[in-house]
Amino acid sequence: MEKYIHKVSYYETDKMGITHHSNYIRWMEEARVYFLKSIGFPYDKLEDDGIISPVIGINCEYKESTTFNDEIEIEVTVKEFKGVRLVIEYIMKKKDTQKLVLKGISEHCFLDKAGKPIRLSKEFSEFDNKLKDLAQKSV
Helix, strand or coil: CCCEEEECCHHHECCCCEECCHHHHHHHHHHHHHHHHHCCCCHHHHHHCCCECCEEEEEEEECCCCECCCEEEEEEEEEEECCCCEEEEEEEEECCCCCEEEEEEEEECCECCCCCECCHHHHCHHHHHHHHHHHHHCC
């Protein structure tokens, strides 16, 4: 999959001139939305189909600071999916130097619009199969 590129905006930096730590989580979401679209399941279509996928956990390991105008490559990988919980890994690197900026994980579940858990295998088997296939390739 093509990596998502995020260019650090001035407003994302703090008084010290480095990117504020909270922005990396937003970039994870940007990359996740891009990833879903690239595998054929755009987030807006999933929501139209009645699938809601809230974040139930986040973990970030910050490795190196970024600053205004840095271009950050974000690689997204399905680390685990067994039908109920989805674990996505994010590897962020500076595009020009390939220095590791962040390793992160987000965890998700799947709900219907009423907030009830759903099993993708029964109601959305194509999406379920795609996630399982991607998880298997990351092993």
